[in-house]
Amino acid sequence: MTHAWVELTGPDGHNVQAPTEAQLAAALSEIYEGDGAGADGIPPSAVLRFGYDDGLMYQMEVVRGGAGGGAIRFEEWSDRDCEIALASPRRMSAGKEDALQLWKWMAQRQVAKIRDQDWQE
Numbered sequence: 001m002t003h004a005w006v007e008l009t010g011p012d013g014h015n016v017q018a019p020t021e022a023q024l025a026a027a028l029s030e031i032y033e034g035d036g037a038g039a040d041g042i043p044p045s046a047v048l049r050f051g052y053d054d055g056l057m058y059q060m061e062v063v064r065g066g067a068g069g070g071a072i073r074f075e076e077w078s079d080r081d082c083e084i085a086l087a088s089p090r091r092m093s094a095g096k097e098d099a100l101q102l103w104k105w106m107a108q109r110q111v112a113k114i115r116d117q118d119w120q121e
Contacts, residue, residue, distance in 0.1 A: 003053045006107050011044040024048070024103045031064050032096040050106050051080055060106055060114075062099050069093050072102065074114060090119035 008019040010027045011034070019027075027046040034044055043064040051057030057077045065071040072092050078084035094102070105113045 002055070004109065005051060005053065007049045009047045009049075011046050019048075019107070021100075021104060021107075024107070025100055028062060028070075028096050028099055028103070031062055032070060032099075034064070048103050048106055049080075050109065050111075051077075055079055056086075057082070058106060058111055058114075060102060062103075065093055069095060070099055072099060074102075074119070076111075090115075090117075092117065092119050 008016045011030045045063040074090040076086040
């Protein structure tokens with residue numbers, strides 16, 4: 001049987017298995033409301049991954065953007081090792097609430113809803 005998993009890599013670099021909605025919101029708060037860039041001068045980011053032990057993996061990274069927004073990148077892969085990209089990466093700019101909605105859909109395995117969003121070309 002195929003086992004699904006969800007993993008959050010927060011702005012601090014720590015991984016959280018099966019994150020709660022509160023943990024997703026807290027990671028996004030660090031990105032959108034934190035103090036400036038990280039210690040290395042790179043804007044803070046967090047990545048939510050959803051996949052199956054025997055195949056597909058989806059990844060959505062949120063990076064602090066200008067003017068209180070965030071840059072979002074959504075990727076689809078053949079497996080957890082990112083060997084074969086199944087589609088070109090999709091990008092958009094979004095506020096914290098929109099980013100949280102996208103992450104909630106990903107945690108709920110609602111990939112079709114994510115694909116249907118207004119991604120930039």
